[in-house]
Amino acid sequence: MDDLGRRLLDLLGEPACRELLERPEPERAALIGRLYASERGQALAEVLADVEGDPDDLTRLRLIAALREVLG
Numbered sequence: 745m746d747d748l749g750r751r752l753l754d755l756l757g758e759p760a761c762r763e764l765l766e767r768p769e770p771e772r773a774a775l776i777g778r779l780y781a782s783e784r785g786q787a788l789a790e791v792l793a794d795v796e797g798d799p800d801d802l803t804r805l806r807l808i809a810a811l812r813e814v815l816g
Contacts, residue, residue, distance in 0.1 A: 748806070748807070748810040749810035749811050749812075749813050749814035749815075750814050752807075752810065752811060752814075753811070753814050753815070755788070756788075758815065761811050761814075761815060762815065763775070764792075764807075764811065765808060765811055765812065765815075769796075772792075772796060773796070775792075776789050776792045776793055776796065777789075779792070780793075795807055
C-alpha cells in the first residue's frame with residue numbers, strides 16, 4: 745500500500761493528494777470531471793471514477809490509507 749501512496753504522490757504532487765483526502769464526495773466528482781476534460785488528466789480521471797464507483801468503498805478506503813501513510 746505504501747507503493748500506491750508514493751506513486752500517487754509522485755504523479756499528483758502533495759497539494760493534489762491532500763485535496764483528494766479532504767474533499768467531500770460532490771467536490772471529488774467535480775474534480776474528476778475537470779481532470780477528464782483535460783487531455784493529460786483523462787487516464788487519471790478514469791481511475792478515480794472507478795475508485796469512486798466501488799460499491800463497498802473499499803478501494804477508496806485503501807487509497808486514503810495509502811495517501812495518509814506517505815503524507816504523514
